[in-house]
Amino acid sequence: xMRIVMPIIFIGISVAVFFVFADPIYNDIKQLRVEAASYNxxxxxxxxxxxxxxxxxxxxxSMDPVNLTKLQQLxxxxxxxxxxxxxxxxxxxxxGMILKNVKYNAxxxxxxxTPSPAGxxxxxxxxxxxxxxxxxxWDLEFSTTSTYNNFLSxxxxxxxxxxxxxxxxxxxSSNDVNAGNKTSLGVPSNNLPxxxxxxxxKIRTYWLKN
Numbered sequence: 001x002m003r004i005v006m007p008i009i010f011i012g013i014s015v016a017v018f019f020v021f022a023d024p025i026y027n028d029i030k031q032l033r034v035e036a037a038s039y040n041x042x043x044x045x046x047x048x049x050x051x052x053x054x055x056x057x058x059x060x061x062s063m064d065p066v067n068l069t070k071l072q073q074l075x076x077x078x079x080x081x082x083x084x085x086x087x088x089x090x091x092x093x094x095x096g097m098i099l100k101n102v103k104y105n106a107x108x109x110x111x112x113x114t115p116s117p118a119g120x121x122x123x124x125x126x127x128x129x130x131x132x133x134x135x136x137x138w139d140l141e142f143s144t145t146s147t148y149n150n151f152l153s154x155x156x157x158x159x160x161x162x163x164x165x166x167x168x169x170x171x172x173s174s175n176d177v178n179a180g181n182k183t184s185l186g187v188p189s190n191n192l193p194x195x196x197x198x199x200x201x202k203i204r205t206y207w208l209k210n
Contacts, residue, residue: 073162077208079138084163084205088142091157095150101200103141135206139168143200145175151199168202 060068076083081104089099146154158165175196 070162075164075206075208079136079207081138084140087161087163091161092144092154095146095154097144097146097150097154099142099144101141101143104139135208138205138207139202140205141202143198145196145198147196151197164206166204168204171200172197
């Protein structure tokens with residue numbers, strides 16, 4: 001009888017030892033295997049990303065530097081607001097058009113921007129992050145005065161500019177520069193300037209998020 005009981009006791013002790021000591025260790029080993037597989041997958045993905053980066057870098061380095069500069073100007077990787085304003089001023093200058101009441105959002109905690117310079121440029125525009133998209137949107141407002149023909153020429157130059165610019169709206173009001181400058185017959189003199197208008201622009205441009 002004693003010989004039969006002792007093996008049963010040993011079996012019971014073995015089972016108890018398994019559940020108390022061996023089973024937790026086995027579960028830990030399974031968890032470590034899962035974590036190791038996860039790390040291996042992350043490492044594999046990292047190597048794939050590095051290979052893709054190297055391919056893209058090689059393509060970029062093979063491009064003509066002039067074309068790269070144009071591409072950067074077409075869709076910059078930051079708002080680059082001051083550069084855009086200077087470009088618009090340069091386009092307007094040959095037609096005697098001076099930018100006034102320039103407004104944009106000078107500060108935005110979640111998007112790169114350039115501080116507003118001294119002068120007529122003020123805050124008040126809008127920087128939009130286009131949530132869920134790879135690009136941001138930046139709105140700019142300004143006004144200028146010119147004749148209608150100069151306005152058309154300026155618009156053509158603005159269309160040809162490399163930087164992507166969408167015109168949201170244009171409002172204009174008449175500035176009759178001939179008022180009070182008539183001849184004794186009441187007819188405007190031919191050597192006086194033609195009628196000019198004040199144009200208020202709202203434009204939108206884009207930039208790539210990092």
